[in-house]
Amino acid sequence: MVNRGWRSWGPPVLLILPSLILIGVFVYGLIGVNFNTSLTDQHHRIGGDVAYVGFDNYRTLFQDDTFVYSLKNLLKYTGAFLVGTLVMGFLWAWLLEKGVKGEGFFRAVYLFPMAVSFIASGVVWRWLLNNAEGDRAGGLNRLFDQVGLGFLQNQWWTDPNWGVVAIALPAVWQLSGYVMALFLAGFRGIPDELREAARVDGASEWQLYRHVIFPQLSPVALSAIVIVGHMSLKVFDLIMAIAGQTNYTTQVPAIQMWVEFTRGDYARSAAIGTILLVIVAFLIIPYLVYTYRQERLTR
Amino acid sequence: MSTTALPTADAVLQPAGRRSDRNGGSTAMRTLRYVLLIFFLLVVLLPAYVLFVTSFKGLGDATPSRAWSLPESWETAGWGRAWEVLSPALLRTFSMVIPASIISAMLGSMNGFVLAKWRFPGADVVFTLLLFGMFIPYQAVMIPLVQLMQNLGVPNGVPSLIVLHVVYGIPITTLIFRNYYASVPTDLIEAARVDGAGMLRTYSSIVLPISAPAFVVVLIWQFTSAWNDYLFALFFSNSRNGPVTISLNFLASGQLQNYSASMAGALIASLPTLLVYIILGRWFVGGLMAGSVKG
Numbered sequence: 001m002v003n004r005g006w007r008s009w010g011p012p013v014l015l016i017l018p019s020l021i022l023i024g025v026f027v028y029g030l031i032g033v034n035f036n037t038s039l040t041d042q043h044h045r046i047g048g049d050v051a052y053v054g055f056d057n058y059r060t061l062f063q064d065d066t067f068v069y070s071l072k073n074l075l076k077y078t079g080a081f082l083v084g085t086l087v088m089g090f091l092w093a094w095l096l097e098k099g100v101k102g103e104g105f106f107r108a109v110y111l112f113p114m115a116v117s118f119i120a121s122g123v124v125w126r127w128l129l130n131n132a133e134g135d136r137a138g139g140l141n142r143l144f145d146q147v148g149l150g151f152l153q154n155q156w157w158t159d160p161n162w163g164v165v166a167i168a169l170p171a172v173w174q175l176s177g178y179v180m181a182l183f184l185a186g187f188r189g190i191p192d193e194l195r196e197a198a199r200v201d202g203a204s205e206w207q208l209y210r211h212v213i214f215p216q217l218s219p220v221a222l223s224a225i226v227i228v229g230h231m232s233l234k235v236f237d238l239i240m241a242i243a244g245q246t247n248y249t250t251q252v253p254a255i256q257m258w259v260e261f262t263r264g265d266y267a268r269s270a271a272i273g274t275i276l277l278v279i280v281a282f283l284i285i286p287y288l289v290y291t292y293r294q295e296r297l298t299r
Numbered sequence: 300m301s302t303t304a305l306p307t308a309d310a311v312l313q314p315a316g317r318r319s320d321r322n323g324g325s326t327a328m329r330t331l332r333y334v335l336l337i338f339f340l341l342v343v344l345l346p347a348y349v350l351f352v353t354s355f356k357g358l359g360d361a362t363p364s365r366a367w368s369l370p371e372s373w374e375t376a377g378w379g380r381a382w383e384v385l386s387p388a389l390l391r392t393f394s395m396v397i398p399a400s401i402i403s404a405m406l407g408s409m410n411g412f413v414l415a416k417w418r419f420p421g422a423d424v425v426f427t428l429l430l431f432g433m434f435i436p437y438q439a440v441m442i443p444l445v446q447l448m449q450n451l452g453v454p455n456g457v458p459s460l461i462v463l464h465v466v467y468g469i470p471i472t473t474l475i476f477r478n479y480y481a482s483v484p485t486d487l488i489e490a491a492r493v494d495g496a497g498m499l500r501t502y503s504s505i506v507l508p509i510s511a512p513a514f515v516v517v518l519i520w521q522f523t524s525a526w527n528d529y530l531f532a533l534f535f536s537n538s539r540n541g542p543v544t545i546s547l548n549f550l551a552s553g554q555l556q557n558y559s560a561s562m563a564g565a566l567i568a569s570l571p572t573l574l575v576y577i578i579l580g581r582w583f584v585g586g587l588m589a590g591s592v593k594g
Binding site: 111 | 333350353414432438439473534565566575
């Protein structure tokens, strides 16, 4: 299909060129400029005389307890978010997979939070995750008390060790339906013959899952991990809506990047942005290379 | 896994007819399954209940002990206050989201066509490089981006946000269209080529007329993500010229916690995307699938 010569590949290149230029400038170009800024001492808004300081900004960031704390927070949040959505998404898909009455309705309800912004859901989750306990308790703490599960009352996102995990709760609420849809598509992509063959061979239900269904679902699980994972690493809106930018227990790099920006410390802000990019790249680049290779194989 | 063909929910999620006999085990198991499904249904709907009920509570009705009760009397003051704050922003959001979705859908369609059916050397590499733009944390470009937009003279507020959602929407819209066009029989394109039709002729007379499903999916996707965006809005607008997410957060994070107004505001701000989801749900899910299950 690929013919030699300008006549054949000139027109398609011209058609896609505007997009390539835009992405070239707005993605790759700006990543470069941002990295460049992160190597300078531009700790103020107006350019003026700016000098290169090498990796000093990165060094001070990694020596800063708050930044290290925010990285740990990000790790905990991502762990909770990933495990939560994968478990819930798989469970829902598994419950629906065998065909139940009203499947479409269940699916639609499980998936609806996906259509809502993190800012809007943050409004209600801030109310639900109210940290008051006992008589003054509101939100989920009050509900736990009323249904006899008072021991579940806790400090939610104000806890310095695990507060950020409480933020994962609304995130799981919002994204589990999406993971369910992925797994459901995965389940339905498994040919019935495979299951039948395993049954004929006398496989137990567990063996069927272990050797037939899980392997068939692994590409879907990989997609889910990458998509939820990269969303998780970029968490920003939800924390802004629930805890705000100044709350210590829910600090993550994206919030700190914004705070440094509002202070006018562009160099430090740019360095945080670059660190975030590197973290996300560890997840994304292997995935992109993998899908690229798959494409080549199937072509 | 083959490339997603027609991106609707039913195409990917509907059980095959013959599966209905596989209803999984005993009556006890079936009952347990329904109990679990309904339990999770209630859990998922819990925040919606809170939003709805609290939005109708009067200021005096907000005591913690009545947190989960229905309003003592159904008041609409919260809704009035929320509408007052949000209505100008709603209009701005529509005027930002509609052009942004249409322009990025058109770009995505052209790119998808070229990358799927009118390929050039290195098309796969180009596609992968484009895709990377979909995953980056925008924090990694934000500082120079603010400066670039200033240098280009694009005013803050709606104009900036249109440009940004178009540009950063290119990867996902290209991906969805490319996957869709990959399912179009190549013979159709080749036949047109043999008949001497050029690229643009082929695109406009053969490919574009069958693109409606992909357009619906992409428009919904872009509409939803631009509508729900907060990050770009925060950097490129304020509560006087920005979209509804900015105004909502402004309303909800005030010193005086007016819960009924905040919750009414959250409902108002979510209504457009929720309506899209309810009316065009199967296409919405199709977009989610097309955006992820690939290769």
